[in-house]
Amino acid sequence: MRAAGFKTTTINGGGGQFSPSRRSWRELIAHPSSYSPPFSLTDFTSRLTRNLNYFRMNYSIIVLFIVFISLLWHPVSIIVFLVILGVWVYVYFGRDGSLVVMNRVVDDRVVLGVMSVVMVVGLGLSGVWGNVFAAGLVGGGVVLVHAAFRVTEDFYVEIDSDDGGGGGGGLSSFVGGSSNVV
Numbered sequence: 001m002r003a004a005g006f007k008t009t010t011i012n013g014g015g016g017q018f019s020p021s022r023r024s025w026r027e028l029i030a031h032p033s034s035y036s037p038p039f040s041l042t043d044f045t046s047r048l049t050r051n052l053n054y055f056r057m058n059y060s061i062i063v064l065f066i067v068f069i070s071l072l073w074h075p076v077s078i079i080v081f082l083v084i085l086g087v088w089v090y091v092y093f094g095r096d097g098s099l100v101v102m103n104r105v106v107d108d109r110v111v112l113g114v115m116s117v118v119m120v121v122g123l124g125l126s127g128v129w130g131n132v133f134a135a136g137l138v139g140g141g142v143v144l145v146h147a148a149f150r151v152t153e154d155f156y157v158e159i160d161s162d163d164g165g166g167g168g169g170g171l172s173s174f175v176g177g178s179s180n181v182v
Contacts, residue, residue: 028058028146035149044148051147057093059147060112063139064088067119070128070135077126084122088115 038044052059064085071077091099092111099106123132 023055023058025058028055030150034151036151038148047150047152048144048147050152051150052143054152055147055150056108056112059143060092060116062142063136064119066139066142067123067132067135070131070138071123074126074128074131077123077128077131080122080126081119084115084119087118091115 038047068078068081068085071081092108092115098108099111120132120136123129
């Protein structure tokens with residue numbers, strides 16, 4: 001068991017892996033043919049939902065990087081950012097399975113939301129509300145534009161809407177391999 005009552009496990013069941021997984025940056029950027037404007041509101045919302053679930057960890061890294069760049073001229077805020085980033089790595093990025101707190105599995109979307117609030121409050125208390133707000137808008141805009149224009153038909157692994165992606169379906173389940181995606 002890890003410190004403070006946290007431990008990580010891999011939950012396999014229902015055909016999927018419950019923990020988040022970082023997708024390849026090459027897959028995120030993709031070939032220019034993987035981008036097109038959405039044709040309808042339904043297409044827009046479908047792409048947004050699938051891409052936000054599929055690239056969730058990559059998008060959070062992008063937003064954190066943009067926030068870091070916005071803090072370059074605030075040394076105290078950079079120290080606060082790096083301390084909280086260490087917690088991010090321990091609780092969100094560094095896991096190979098799901099977070100379990102008091103024998104309950106915590107969904108990675110909840111972890112992402114809580115860590116985002118901790119980051120905003122921590123940086124806000126260091127006196128850079130304006131920078132955090134502006135960086136959040138820029139990061140959210142970048143993520144929104146990418147998620148809206150990235151075509152979802154060429155993903156390598158089929159994702160389920162309830163678990164946020166990871167292992168259900170895909171080629172490995174078709175050929176009889178395990179449902180874990182490495």
